[in-house]
Amino acid sequence: LAKTTQPISMDSYEGQEVNITCSHNNIATNDYITWYQQFPSQGPRFIIQGYKTKVTNEVASLFIPADRKSSTLSLPRVSLSDTAVYYCLVGKFSGGYNKLIFGAGTRLAVHP
């Protein structure tokens, strides 16, 4: 399974755009890139998933360059409620199931 590396923590201010970059140099051909968000005392919540180029939904955008060795989660105009831990995962659909390996994540703190 591909290992991911992302910053331990980030700080931002309300209204700013936040970009969290994750490196996954050993990503395999059939690996997808998935991001989850976790608030204290809650389970992780799915944000976005992609394979290549750009994916956008109502919450975030995910940018994946052609070599797929990294990806960037972009959160537009963050608010205080976006303070959470963000996990980048490279999920391998091997053996017919979605086995996700979580790293330590990035702790995002949004300040007023």
Add this chain to the structure above:
Amino acid sequence: NAGVMQNPRHLVRRRGQEARLRCSPMKGHSHVYWYRQLPEEGLKFMVYLQKENIIDESGMPKERFSAEFPKEGPSILRIQQVVRGDSAAYFCASSQEWDSPLHFGNGTRLTVT
């Protein structure tokens, strides 16, 4: 459509007792995953089950831990003869298809005294 339901939210056990954690997946989901999270750490995969079958238990300790997902009823994670090191948050997740995103419950926080 209710989300993944886990109970109890908090569980306190003395060393040597048994802990039973329950997880009801989202309606229509037949794939269940269990993860464990220690304070300030990421989630660690424990086991993956698909209705009555254990598919991958590579992350589960070989002794004292067991999991099941019966045809009827919730998935159960059972820890026998708990020790202090078992204190953690245990999260259950479910998915509709094998390649669908996982939906997590809010976990059971086990404290062993």
